[in-house]
Amino acid sequence: MSKKTEEQIEPRRISRIGPKAILRGVLKHNLSRAGIVIIILLASMAVFAPLLAPYDPNAQDLYQVLTGPSTDHWLGTDNVGRDLLSRVIYGSRVSLTVGFFSVFISVCIGVVLGLIAGYNGGVADMIIMRIVDTFMCIPFLPFVLVLAAALGPGLKNIILALAVLGWTGFCRIMRGQVLMVRELPYVEAARAAGASGFRIMFKHLFPNCLAPIIVAVTISLGGFIMLESTMSFFGLGVQPPTPSWGKELRTGYSYLETVPLFSIAPGILITLAVLAFNFLGDGLRDALDPRLRGEGKKIK
Amino acid sequence: MRKYIIERLIYTVILLFLVSILIFALVRLLPGDPIAAAAMANTDLADKRIMADLRAHFGLDRPVHIQYVIWLKDFIRGEWGKSIGSGEPVMTMFLDRLPVTIELFLGATFWAFLIGFPVGIIGALRRNSKLDAFLTTGSIVGVSIPAFWEGIVFIYVFAVILSLFPPSGYVRFFESPWENILSVIMPTFIMGTGSAGLLARFVRSSFLEVFSQDFIRTARAKGAKEPRVIRKHAFKPAMLPVATVIGLSWGYLVSGAFIVEFMFAIPGLGRMGVDAVFARDFPVLQVILVMVALNVILMNLFVDLVYGILDPRVRVNR
Amino acid sequence: MPPLLEIKSLSTHFFTDDGLVKAVDRISYDIHEGETVGLVGESGCGKSVSALSLLRLIPNPPGKIVGGKIFFEGRDLLKLTEDEMCEVRGNKMAMIFQEPMNSLNPVRTIGWQISEPLEIHLGMSREEGLKKCVQLLTDVKIPEPATRVNAYPHLFSGGMRQRTMIAMGLGCNPRLIIADEPTTALDVTTQAQLLELMKNLTRDYQTALLIITHNLGIVARYADRINVMYAGRIIEKGTAVDIFKNPRHPYTEGLMASVPRLDYDIKKKLVPIEGQPPDFLNMPKGCSFHPRCVYVFDRCRVETPELIPIFENHEAACWRNVK
Numbered sequence: 001m002s003k004k005t006e007e008q009i010e011p012r013r014i015s016r017i018g019p020k021a022i023l024r025g026v027l028k029h030n031l032s033r034a035g036i037v038i039i040i041l042l043a044s045m046a047v048f049a050p051l052l053a054p055y056d057p058n059a060q061d062l063y064q065v066l067t068g069p070s071t072d073h074w075l076g077t078d079n080v081g082r083d084l085l086s087r088v089i090y091g092s093r094v095s096l097t098v099g100f101f102s103v104f105i106s107v108c109i110g111v112v113l114g115l116i117a118g119y120n121g122g123v124a125d126m127i128i129m130r131i132v133d134t135f136m137c138i139p140f141l142p143f144v145l146v147l148a149a150a151l152g153p154g155l156k157n158i159i160l161a162l163a164v165l166g167w168t169g170f171c172r173i174m175r176g177q178v179l180m181v182r183e184l185p186y187v188e189a190a191r192a193a194g195a196s197g198f199r200i201m202f203k204h205l206f207p208n209c210l211a212p213i214i215v216a217v218t219i220s221l222g223g224f225i226m227l228e229s230t231m232s233f234f235g236l237g238v239q240p241p242t243p244s245w246g247k248e249l250r251t252g253y254s255y256l257e258t259v260p261l262f263s264i265a266p267g268i269l270i271t272l273a274v275l276a277f278n279f280l281g282d283g284l285r286d287a288l289d290p291r292l293r294g295e296g297k298k299i300k
Numbered sequence: 301m302r303k304y305i306i307e308r309l310i311y312t313v314i315l316l317f318l319v320s321i322l323i324f325a326l327v328r329l330l331p332g333d334p335i336a337a338a339a340m341a342n343t344d345l346a347d348k349r350i351m352a353d354l355r356a357h358f359g360l361d362r363p364v365h366i367q368y369v370i371w372l373k374d375f376i377r378g379e380w381g382k383s384i385g386s387g388e389p390v391m392t393m394f395l396d397r398l399p400v401t402i403e404l405f406l407g408a409t410f411w412a413f414l415i416g417f418p419v420g421i422i423g424a425l426r427r428n429s430k431l432d433a434f435l436t437t438g439s440i441v442g443v444s445i446p447a448f449w450e451g452i453v454f455i456y457v458f459a460v461i462l463s464l465f466p467p468s469g470y471v472r473f474f475e476s477p478w479e480n481i482l483s484v485i486m487p488t489f490i491m492g493t494g495s496a497g498l499l500a501r502f503v504r505s506s507f508l509e510v511f512s513q514d515f516i517r518t519a520r521a522k523g524a525k526e527p528r529v530i531r532k533h534a535f536k537p538a539m540l541p542v543a544t545v546i547g548l549s550w551g552y553l554v555s556g557a558f559i560v561e562f563m564f565a566i567p568g569l570g571r572m573g574v575d576a577v578f579a580r581d582f583p584v585l586q587v588i589l590v591m592v593a594l595n596v597i598l599m600n601l602f603v604d605l606v607y608g609i610l611d612p613r614v615r616v617n618r
Numbered sequence: 619m620p621p622l623l624e625i626k627s628l629s630t631h632f633f634t635d636d637g638l639v640k641a642v643d644r645i646s647y648d649i650h651e652g653e654t655v656g657l658v659g660e661s662g663c664g665k666s667v668s669a670l671s672l673l674r675l676i677p678n679p680p681g682k683i684v685g686g687k688i689f690f691e692g693r694d695l696l697k698l699t700e701d702e703m704c705e706v707r708g709n710k711m712a713m714i715f716q717e718p719m720n721s722l723n724p725v726r727t728i729g730w731q732i733s734e735p736l737e738i739h740l741g742m743s744r745e746e747g748l749k750k751c752v753q754l755l756t757d758v759k760i761p762e763p764a765t766r767v768n769a770y771p772h773l774f775s776g777g778m779r780q781r782t783m784i785a786m787g788l789g790c791n792p793r794l795i796i797a798d799e800p801t802t803a804l805d806v807t808t809q810a811q812l813l814e815l816m817k818n819l820t821r822d823y824q825t826a827l828l829i830i831t832h833n834l835g836i837v838a839r840y841a842d843r844i845n846v847m848y849a850g851r852i853i854e855k856g857t858a859v860d861i862f863k864n865p866r867h868p869y870t871e872g873l874m875a876s877v878p879r880l881d882y883d884i885k886k887k888l889v890p891i892e893g894q895p896p897d898f899l900n901m902p903k904g905c906s907f908h909p910r911c912v913y914v915f916d917r918c919r920v921e922t923p924e925l926i927p928i929f930e931n932h933e934a935a936c937w938r939n940v941k
Contacts, residue, residue, distance in 0.1 A: 031437065126488060134318040137593040141555030142327075146585070149577050150329035226446050230559065233448050234574070246448075253452055260456050267449030274444040282440060514720035520675055521715075522708035522735045522786065525701065536725045 032283025038276035042269075046092040053086035058241045066259050075265050079251060087243035088107045088266055094232075094244040095273060098155065099225040102162035106224075107217055110167035114174025115206065119182060129175070132168045140165065144227055148236040158237045162224050174215055177209035211288040215281050222277030245270050301498060306607055312601050316594065320375075324368050325587040330580050354384075371586065383576075390587050400470060401557055401568035404491060407484055408553055411492025412499055415442075420503025421497070426532075427508060435500065442497030446509035447556050450490045451563045458486060468565040487564045491556040495549040502545040503538070510538040521607040540607065551596050619741050620692070621648035622793055622826050623672075628686035630664075630671045633679065635908040639898040641667040643850040644686065647923075649794060654820065654827040656837030658873070661849035661896055665830045666716075668847070669796050673713055691793065709739040712787035716799040718779035724769035728755075729767035732786045751787050754785040758815060777808035781815070790818060794826045801836070813840055829883070832876050838862055843931075846870050849896045855925065856932035866934035868911045905937070913938055 025034055045052060054074075061081035068076045075084035117128040135143075143165050151157040181187065231237040232246025240247075245266040252263030362370070374381065380390035412560040423435045459467035465486050469480040510516065511534060554570075561570035573588035575581070630642040641664045649655045657667045670676050671683050674695065688695040690711065695703065707713075715721040723731055733747030734756060742750065748767055755763030758781040765804075773781060780800060787795050797816065801809035817840055820827045829841060837844050837858060844861045846854040846869065854867040865871040872891035893910035896902060902909050908918040917937045925933040926940060 030433075033438070083456075102354075130318065133315060134322050137315060137319045137596050138323070138589060139551040139554040139592060139596060141558055142589065142592060145558070145574070145579055146326055146330070146589070150326070150331065151333065222444065226444075229446060230448060235578075249449060249452065256452065256456055257460055263449075263452050264456070267446065267452065270449060271441075271445050274446070275441060278440045278444050282436075514715060514717055515723040517675060517722065518715060518721045518783075518786075519734075520707065521713045523704045523706070523738055524708075524734065525704050528738075532900055533723055533726075537723070 022061050029283045029286065031279040035279030035283065038272055039280065042092055042273055042276070043066055043096060045089055048097045049093055053083075053152060055083035055086045057082060057086040057243050059083070066255060066262075068259055069261060076259055076261055078248070078262060079255065084248070084262060084265065087248055088170060088245065091145070091245040091266060092269065092273075093241045094155065094238050094242065095225050095228055098159055098162070098228040098237075099221050099273075102159045102166060102224050102228075103217060103220050105159070105163035106166035106220070107170050107213070109163070110170025111174045113167070113215060114171040115178055115209075117171065118175040118178025124166060125175075128171065132171050133167065135168045136172075141227070141230065144231065145234065145236070148231050153236060153239045155238050155242075158228055161217040161231075162227060166220065166224065169220070170213060170216060173175045173212050174209060177212060181208045202248040214290065215285045218277050218281035222274040222281070226270065226274050226278070229266075305605065307600055308604055312597055315597055317595045319597070320372060320590060321368070323586060323593065324371065327582055327589065328364060330577075330582075330585075331450050335528045375587075375590065380587050381605070383584050384581045385584075390583050393584065394569070394587060394591070397567055397569050397572055400472075400566060401561070401570060403473070403480075403484060404557055404560065404566070404568060405553060407488025408491035408495065408556065411489050412495035412549070415492070415496040416499030417503055419500035421507060423500065423504040424507035424511065429503075436504075437502040439497040439504075441498055442493045442500075444497075445493070447490055447494065447559045448563055450493065451486070453559065454486050455492065455563075468563070470564070470566040470568075483564075483566075487560040487566060491553060491560050494552055494556060498549050498552070499545055503542055506538045506541045507534060510534045513537075543603050543606050547600050550599040554592055554595060619651070621689075622651045622653075622691065623649040623828075624687075624689040625672070626687045626689070628668065628671060628688060629684050629936060630667055630676055630681060631684050632681045637751065637899040640850050640901075641681070641898065642671060645845075645847070645850075645852045646686075646890055647845045647852060649826050649828060651793070651841065652820070652824045652826055654817070654829065654841050656841030656844040656908050657830045657847060658832065658834065658837055658844055660832050660895060663847045664850040665847050666798050668911055669798050669828070671715065672796060673711060675713075693826075705739065708735040708787075708792075709790045710792050711794045711796065712790070712792040713796040713798065714780070714783045714787050714800050717803055718776050718783055718802065721783060722779055724771055725767050727770060728774070728782055730788060731771075732782065735786065750789065751785070754789055755782075755847060757788070757819065758782070758785045760785075770855045776804050777812065780808075780812055784812075784816060784819070788825070789821060791823060792825060794828065795820065796830070798830045799832070800829070802831070802833070809836075816840075834873060849901065850898070851906065851935065851937070852925065853907065854934040856894070856929075856934075860929070860932045864932075866928050866939055867907075867936045868934065868938075869907050870911055870934075871909075905935075 027036075063076065064073070064077050064081045064145065066077060066079055067073060070076065073083050073085065075088065078084055078087065096188060113128050117125040144161050147165060148158060148161040151161055228237060229244070229246030229249070232244040234248045235247075235250070238244045246267040249263045249270075252259070252261075252266070255262055377389065380394070382389050383393060419435050419439060423432045423439075426432050431504045455467045466479075466483050470483050473480040516529060516533055518528050524533070557568065558570040558574055560566070561568045562574050565571070569588060569591065572584060573592070576585040576588060625648070626646050627644045628642055628646070629644050631922070632639040632641055643664075645668060647655070652744060657665050657668070658730055672688060672690075672695070673811055674683065676683060683696060686696070690706070695706065698706070702704065703831045722728075729748050729751050732751045733742070733744065734741045734746040737744065751767055755766060755774070760766055760778060760781055768922045771782070774782065780803075783800075795816075800814050800816070804812065813836060816827065817826070829837060841858050843855070843857050845852050846861070846867065848869050854861065854865065854870045856866075861870060864875065865874055869891070872889075875889045876891060878888055891910055892912075896906055896909075902919075904920045905911070905918045908914045911918065915937070921937070923935040923937050923940075925935045927940050
């Protein structure tokens with residue numbers, strides 16, 4: 001078969017849902033709209049932290065220790081007099097950075113391995129899936145805890161710990177999708193027209209597998225942010241004096257009775273961040289599900 | 301059917317073996333010499349010769365793969381060694397704390413079912429109504445709240461302000477049943493809310509999926525009234541994926557146990573694990589991780605078998 | 619004697635995000651006791667929706683029966699309460715669906731499912747129900763009925779599942795059975811067997827039968843009277859003989875001409891009906907068929923024709939019949 005013929009076979013989308021329709025579907029739901037707004041706000045908080053924070057987050061003022069909320073310090077101060085609001089604002093940087101990078105690396109690893117496992121099958125599939133199964137036997141939190149403790153403190157190490165363990169979910173999803181998609185007739189047709197394995201994988205298979213991955217990525221962003229703050233809470237992760245939501249919460253816990261806001265405030269932000277990604281993920285899931293979209297059409 | 305069970309069991313054993321290697325390697329990654337760490341806590345051990353003796357005693361001076369084999373042999377035989385920090389036999393520590401964690405698990409599952417099922421079913425029956433939107437939001441919130449923050453808020457409200465429940469600590473059931481329940485309400489609720497949210501979402505979508513199936517229409521066409529349709533036609537098929545979710549969220553429960561026991565100072569296996577991580581207490585940590593993995597593996601096996609029972613199609617296909 | 623079923627100006631609309639869909643637009647026809655009536659039309663013309671409307675099984679949202687009357691055994695079904703309607707379904711009026719693969723509950727045995735209407739409507743116990751079940755399975759010619767009663771649907775072939783559906787429908791001896799594309803999902807041999815079976819059973823049990831299909835061959839052989847549906851409306855009504863010998867609506871004519879026949883000259887080309895079925899969200903003005911009609915003239919584009927009686931028991935909604 002000539003190369004020309006294969007190129008004529010257009011990579012077909014299973015679900016004829018273009019990006020514009022997805023956006024419309026997502027924005028239709030109130031919840032996902034709220035999610036997008038919150039994410040934009042948090043991202044702005046992280047990016048524009050120096051402009052937004054009233055004080056230097058590391059500036060100590062030992063005359064103003066553990067004050068409650070006041071006009072000077074809207075959230076009060078911490079145990080060495082640093083402004084809590086500024087620390088919380090800067091804390092968003094840590095959370096979002098860790099979230100994005102660890103998810104990004106996880107997805108890359110997971111999607112590639114899932115693609116290989118699903119498409120090639122055989123030995124590669126067996127080895128990869130055994131590794132995935134083994135990793136997934138240990139619940140994520142204790143696993144990350146031990147690994148993070150092993151790698152030591154610091155931003156890079158937390159990202160590494162999350163990424164090294166987090167790819168398994170994406171791998172499974174990708175593999176499942178590949179298995180489903182590769183049986184479709186048009187993939188056969190492409191193969192019959194002489195397309196090479198690589199070409200089939202990337203041009204024909206891949207785009208149609210993306211839908212659940214996108215949803216998983218969104219929800220994972222929330223999950224990884226939550227895990228980062230949990231690790232900070234346990235004392236791993238970024239080290240002082242860098243502010244991080246989880247760490248502030250932990251410190252605040254000791255002063256719960258006197259200054260409850262110290263631990264309540266960072267927690268609200270963590271919850272908001274995770275919530276926002278979950279809302280968005282939910283909206284995306286509904287928007288991308290072809291079955292749910294056929295709702296309003298009449299039956300024959 | 302029997303073939304299916306046997307296949308799953310064999311795979312489980314293989315998996316356990318692989319996991320044990322992973323855990324062993326993982327734990328060995330922890331930097332820091334546990335003997336040195338113990339010596340810092342207990343100056344009796346600070347003598348170089350004593351430390352060398354201890355090392356030999358714990359087998360820490362042998363090559364890693366030999367250590368693994370020794371450990372594996374001992375583990376299967378039930379000889380779990382002693383904690384490097386406290387010298388207590390690990391088996392004793394484990395058995396002592398196991399019932400505590402089991403109680404937490406039971407309580408959490410209770411809350412999860414109590415909240416999750418009704419929320420999911422009502423959401424499905426009243427889909428797209430305001431109630432449904434409210435319940436869906438609630439479910440997502442339940443999943444999104446970090447357990448440790450939820451703990452802090454609860455402690456503040458119920459223990460500090462209202463003084464209803466103790467802020468931490470645990471009282472054994474046999475010592476005082478009432479105080480035991482009080483001390484356990486908050487931790488189990490927190491552990492349960494995450495799973496409850498997940499369960500509610502799954503139950504709802506599973507029911508909706510089933511309701512859109514043709515055989516439900518057939519049931520209605522036969523003159524079955526709605527309650528009957530739900531009970532006798534929709535319920536069983538809708539429960540199948542829910543069994544998977546219960547298996548999935550089991551892992552979350554385990555993670556929750558780690559956090560909650562730590563926060564509420566409950567002497568369970570989770571706490572034991574967290575302490576062991578920071579103290580580099582290898583023998584303890586290994587046992588905890590293996591047990592945790594075993595817990596998850598067994599739960600998944602159980603779910604697979606339940607699937608086999610509930611769904612007649614699975615029996616044939618296997 | 620009054621008809622068993624009298625449908626008067628029934629309308630079912632769907633309120634979708636993209637607009638209003640008049641899936642069924644003021645249709646009227648009757649069915650007499652013991653009669654077999656065919657409802658013919660292409661996919662998407664609204665015939666299945668009309669059948670579901672009879673049993674009030676239209677999902678709401680997004681659908682709703684917005685008007686008309688359905689007189690069954692003298693009562694207007696649209697005025698019944700939901701509970702009263704449940705007593706009619708599966709009991710006096712039963713329905714057999716198109717996809718036997720999906721229409722049976724996968725986690726219940728065949729016996730349980732067939733026995734269900736008997737338990738609900740006739741008050742039988744499980745044992746009595748299962749006994750009747752075996753008898754019904756024999757009637758629909760399923761081999762080894764006593765064993766099959768405990769089988770699960772996934773073990774059955776498509777043809778057998780459809781027979782099960784028929785058995786389920788016959789259980790309470792309904793006065794009317796609605797068969798919605800009962801054989802479309804099956805192969806040709808099975809189709810023939812099943813239709814013969816249905817014909818014999820309805821004759822033995824003296825049940826009226828409404829066959830809904832796009833397959834003209836089926837209605838030609840089995841129906842006494844035929845209603846032709848297009849774009850949500852009935853555009854021709856008559857006896858089977860009349861409709862086939864003397865179609866008075868261009869659409870019906872087109873349907874006849876587009877069906878290949880063994881006694882045609884091989885070289886003769888199939889004549890399809892030009893154009894596309896109409897978009898319910900964007901119906902043509904006037905006669906809904908006019909864009910595809912070879913006889914179209916000015917009046918067709920402007921006025922929507924109602925059913926006009928042509929001969930005795932033969933009506934068509936076409937301005938050509940009015941001169």
